[in-house]
Amino acid sequence: MNTEVTIAGVTLKNPVMTASGTFGSGEEYSAFYDLGCLGAVVTKGVALTPWEGNPTPRIAETHSGMMNAIGLQNPGIELFCSRDIPFLKRFDTKIIVNVCGKSLEEYVEVVRRLAGEPVDLLEINISCPNVKVGGIAFGQDPKAAEAVTRAVKDAARQPVIMKLSPNVTDIAEMARAVEAGGADAISLINTLTGMKIDIDRQCFALANRTGGVSGPAIKPIAVRMVYQAAHAVSVPVIGMGGITCASDALEFILAGASAVSIGTANFFNPYAAPETIEGIRSYMEQKGVSDIRELIGAVRDRA
Amino acid sequence: MPKRILDAGVIAREKLAEGIFGLLLEAEPIAAEAAAGQFVSLYSAQADRLLPRPISLCGIDRERGTIRLVYRVAGAGTKEFSELLPGEKVRVMGPLGNGFPLKGSRPVLIGGGIGIPPMLELAKAFGGRAAAVLGYRSERFLETEFECVSRVYTATEDGSFGTRGTVLDAIRQEKVSGDVLYACGPLPMLRAVKEYAIRENLPCYVSMEERMACGIGACLACVCRTTETDAHSNVRNRRICKDGPVFEAREVEL
Numbered sequence: 001m002n003t004e005v006t007i008a009g010v011t012l013k014n015p016v017m018t019a020s021g022t023f024g025s026g027e028e029y030s031a032f033y034d035l036g037c038l039g040a041v042v043t044k045g046v047a048l049t050p051w052e053g054n055p056t057p058r059i060a061e062t063h064s065g066m067m068n069a070i071g072l073q074n075p076g077i078e079l080f081c082s083r084d085i086p087f088l089k090r091f092d093t094k095i096i097v098n099v100c101g102k103s104l105e106e107y108v109e110v111v112r113r114l115a116g117e118p119v120d121l122l123e124i125n126i127s128c129p130n131v132k133v134g135g136i137a138f139g140q141d142p143k144a145a146e147a148v149t150r151a152v153k154d155a156a157r158q159p160v161i162m163k164l165s166p167n168v169t170d171i172a173e174m175a176r177a178v179e180a181g182g183a184d185a186i187s188l189i190n191t192l193t194g195m196k197i198d199i200d201r202q203c204f205a206l207a208n209r210t211g212g213v214s215g216p217a218i219k220p221i222a223v224r225m226v227y228q229a230a231h232a233v234s235v236p237v238i239g240m241g242g243i244t245c246a247s248d249a250l251e252f253i254l255a256g257a258s259a260v261s262i263g264t265a266n267f268f269n270p271y272a273a274p275e276t277i278e279g280i281r282s283y284m285e286q287k288g289v290s291d292i293r294e295l296i297g298a299v300r301d302r303a
Numbered sequence: 304m305p306k307r308i309l310d311a312g313v314i315a316r317e318k319l320a321e322g323i324f325g326l327l328l329e330a331e332p333i334a335a336e337a338a339a340g341q342f343v344s345l346y347s348a349q350a351d352r353l354l355p356r357p358i359s360l361c362g363i364d365r366e367r368g369t370i371r372l373v374y375r376v377a378g379a380g381t382k383e384f385s386e387l388l389p390g391e392k393v394r395v396m397g398p399l400g401n402g403f404p405l406k407g408s409r410p411v412l413i414g415g416g417i418g419i420p421p422m423l424e425l426a427k428a429f430g431g432r433a434a435a436v437l438g439y440r441s442e443r444f445l446e447t448e449f450e451c452v453s454r455v456y457t458a459t460e461d462g463s464f465g466t467r468g469t470v471l472d473a474i475r476q477e478k479v480s481g482d483v484l485y486a487c488g489p490l491p492m493l494r495a496v497k498e499y500a501i502r503e504n505l506p507c508y509v510s511m512e513e514r515m516a517c518g519i520g521a522c523l524a525c526v527c528r529t530t531e532t533d534a535h536s537n538v539r540n541r542r543i544c545k546d547g548p549v550f551e552a553r554e555v556e557l
Contacts, residue, residue, distance in 0.1 A: 027492070057524075063351050075536060216351075264353065267521075270396075
């Protein structure tokens with residue numbers, strides 16, 4: 001049985017990775033299982049300098065989901081390179097570093113700093129809804145998204161995944177824009193901007209007022225967007241948004257995702273990623289599928 | 304040591320006061336490792352309530368392999384826990400975070416409201432040499448159990464029992480003194496205790512609370528502001544779930 005997939009020339013042992021921001025740099029989850037079982041670890045976004053993030057409360061629960069407004073707190077690229085990358089190198093998995101920035105120059109500088117590091121892929125976060133500058137500002141305008149992609153690609157030693165925001169009118173247009181800018185792959189969806197109000201205190205549930213909605217509640221939206229994006233571009237698509245188990249992951253794969261990420265599910269089931277990997281194998285066995293690649297984009301109309 | 308998630312059997316539940324409930328759980332592996340001041344994550348059985356609820360340990364019985372949780376019903380999740388019946392199971396992860404360091408010969412334990420429960424196990428850990436200062440709005444709970452393991456001073460906001468006012472009013476009125484302070488309770492109380500500790504030049508350990516998602520240090524939801532740059536975060540933030548929930552009061556901004 002083959003579960004290997006290839007993203008921009010990098011072969012993953014299976015299509016399951018962890019979504020940025022839900023897994024730190026893996027250390028906390030390595031207390032539960034061997035990270036070597038994962039197709040890849042995608043790190044929490046890292047910027048040029050340390051970022052403090054937003055005030056608390058930073059999260060709130062919603063029906064079948066949650067909202068977060070962490071605000072990309074991160075230790076900065078230097079500490080990340082000296083501590084987090086060596087930690088991840090101990091495991092037999094691919095390393096995907098998520099990069100964030102407040103300006104085009106910052107993205108480029110972080111990408112340059114990572115050029116000599118043992119990192120397999122870069123994921124560029126142009127879709128965080130919780131920071132005032134950078135982030136989503138680049139991810140809602142096709143021209144800006146294309147420009148960031150091109151600038152990052154010019155500077156990057158590793159293949160580049162552009163992470164797209166669902167907070168746009170036409171996801172296919174955004175996917176085509178970053179492909180035109182030279183993206184080697186795209187990943188989606190980041191969180192959907194939401195708001196929750198505490199009617200008892202008549203105040204916002206989050207200090208940031210708005211936050212990114214994630215979890216099972218957003219999965220059908222994510223599957224639809226992954227399907228649309230996969231049909232709009234020829235580069236590989238990494239799908240995510242509310243995946244909790246193998247059947248969720250398989251929906252994304254059938255919709256056209258070459259790989260998938262587990263995000264919010266890590267918070268309520270630390271074993272979600274390894275269980276998803278096992279579940280995909282059982283599904284393949286049951287369905288007599290010898291190569292996972294047969295399933296990518298294999299969804300068809302009802303007979 | 305791998306982290307532990309288990310389906311713990313409910314041995315007993317209790318209502319201690321209006322909105323305050325207790326759960327006694329069979330959780331031998333957690334009891335074996337736990338210390339006063341640590342907490343557990345409790346998971347809802349409802350699939351649409353995703354996130355675990357962090358609840359501090361009020362009691363740890365290594366011999367019987369049980370843990371006791373006392374919590375306030377604050378929403379649908381904690382309401383669900385308050386309706387668990389003996390024999391039912393609830394998913395628990397823990398123990399999480401770092402407990403109180405045991406220091407001093409005359410410790411003063413200060414608990415306010417739902418910050419009182421973790422102080423009970425701490426009082427037991429001090430083997431009778433602690434003074435406990437308990438602050439309530441009005442209705443008291445756990446007070447008689449504190450009396451078995453510590454000297455108890457009580458404050459009520461409405462003056463229905465003990466000192467009328469706050470825990471600090473009780474400390475002043477009863478001339479409670481000690482060589483180290485421990486505190487858990489609402490933020491204004493922690494601020495006042497910290498000020499008092501600085502004035503009296505006493506070491507002071509506070510247990511902090513914040514909304515959590517993962518409970519293990521990955522998501523960075525439950526941070527608190529620190530006075531110095533933290534070595535892990537590289538900014539002036541520490542994770543309450545993993546680096547805390549207990550901090551020296553001078554290390555954190557309250």
